Amino acid sequence: MEEIIYHPIGVVENDFWETKDPKKIRNSKSFLVLDPGYLPALQGLERFRHLVVIYHLDRTPGYKERVHPMGDLSIPERGVLATRSPCRPNPLGTTVVEIVAIEGSRIEVTGLDALNGTPILDIKPYEEHFDSPLGLQRERDPGYSPSD
Amino acid sequence: MEEIIYHPIGVVENDFWETKDPKKIRNSKSFLVLDPGYLPALQGLERFRHLVVIYHLDRTPGYKERVHPMGDLSIPERGVLATRSPCRPNPLGTTVVEIVAIEGSRIEVTGLDALNGTPILDIKPYEEHFDSPLGLQRERDPGYSPSD
Numbered sequence: 001m002e003e004i005i006y007h008p009i010g011v012v013e014n015d016f017w018e019t020k021d022p023k024k025i026r027n028s029k030s031f032l033v034l035d036p037g038y039l040p041a042l043q044g045l046e047r048f049r050h051l052v053v054i055y056h057l058d059r060t061p062g063y064k065e066r067v068h069p070m071g072d073l074s075i076p077e078r079g080v081l082a083t084r085s086p087c088r089p090n091p092l093g094t095t096v097v098e099i100v101a102i103e104g105s106r107i108e109v110t111g112l113d114a115l116n117g118t119p120i121l122d123i124k125p126y127e128e129h130f131d132s133p134l135g136l137q138r139e140r141d142p143g144y145s146p147s148d
Numbered sequence: 149m150e151e152i153i154y155h156p157i158g159v160v161e162n163d164f165w166e167t168k169d170p171k172k173i174r175n176s177k178s179f180l181v182l183d184p185g186y187l188p189a190l191q192g193l194e195r196f197r198h199l200v201v202i203y204h205l206d207r208t209p210g211y212k213e214r215v216h217p218m219g220d221l222s223i224p225e226r227g228v229l230a231t232r233s234p235c236r237p238n239p240l241g242t243t244v245v246e247i248v249a250i251e252g253s254r255i256e257v258t259g260l261d262a263l264n265g266t267p268i269l270d271i272k273p274y275e276e277h278f279d280s281p282l283g284l285q286r287e288r289d290p291g292y293s294p295s296d
Contacts, residue, residue, distance in 0.1 A: 004154045004204050004267065006238040026287050038237065040213040044226035050281045054202070054240050056152050065188040078192035081157075081271055084278065089186065090154040092202050092270045094242065095278050111284040119152065122240045123229055130232065130243050132280055133198045136259040139174050 008119035010034035030112040034105040050126035057091035156267035158182035178260040182253040198274035205239035
């Protein structure tokens with residue numbers, strides 16, 4: 001199939017150079033440092049609390065058909081597309097993060113699961129409608145509530 | 149910045165060639181038709197009900213700094229990164245979908261917001277932990293419940 005070419009819009013800045021303790025990464029602050037050229041494209045972001053961040057897992061060891069989920073050898077191997085492993089065909093990562101502060105094209109967040117220097121490809125406002133099973137259910141049945 | 153090159157792992161198959169009625173698309177069935185070479189990478193997917201699908205918005209009109217959200221001219225223009233518009237710097241789309249059936253490397257889903265022929269870049273099991281504000285909150289405070 002054809003090639004699809006993207007250009008990073010920025011880079012992750014935080015204190016983590018390796019994935020030793022993912023919980024610690026997510027509970028720490030990270031910065032989405034976007035190219036200042038994207039400043040006009042960010043206008044209005046302040047109205048949202050959560051973002052979906054899409055990034056390039058640049059430190060992946062490469063594609064593997066099957067992996068132990070979370071690198072845990074005690075869990076049987078599984079197809080990589082049935083895990084969140086970075087060893088996927090296209091090493092794309094996504095996490096939902098919370099915005100702490102926006103300073104120009106530098107966005108401070110918590111909850112990001114990405115190492116320092118990770119190239120950022122896209123950020124989107126989190127919308128329950130597109131980004132959650134609940135939103136999907138409500139698309140079908142607008143009156144749906146989880147307590148039904 | 150550098151170029152990042154991806155290769156589609158498959159293509160969307162459904163009855164929609166244009167975005168006239170997004171609600172109708174999401175409530176209809178779509179197929180994620182993956183290259184059969186990825187069959188081993190799919191093993192274990194049957195244990196999940198929801199997927200995050202990442203795709204290339206190949207019919208984007210191109211990058212625009214500011215857009216009317218949902219193309220609605222009555223809503224003031226906003227920076228494109230503060231919307232879900234396809235006119236983003238890297239035209240990546242994501243939706244959470246529900247698995248209806250898996251037949252080999254052909255996955256039937258509902259909830260997808262993508263047109264027929266859209267190149268698929270990645271699929272991941274939906275995990276509340278990474279993919280929702282609630283999971284983020286629970287990462288901080290494992291005992292957190294929305295009713296707190």
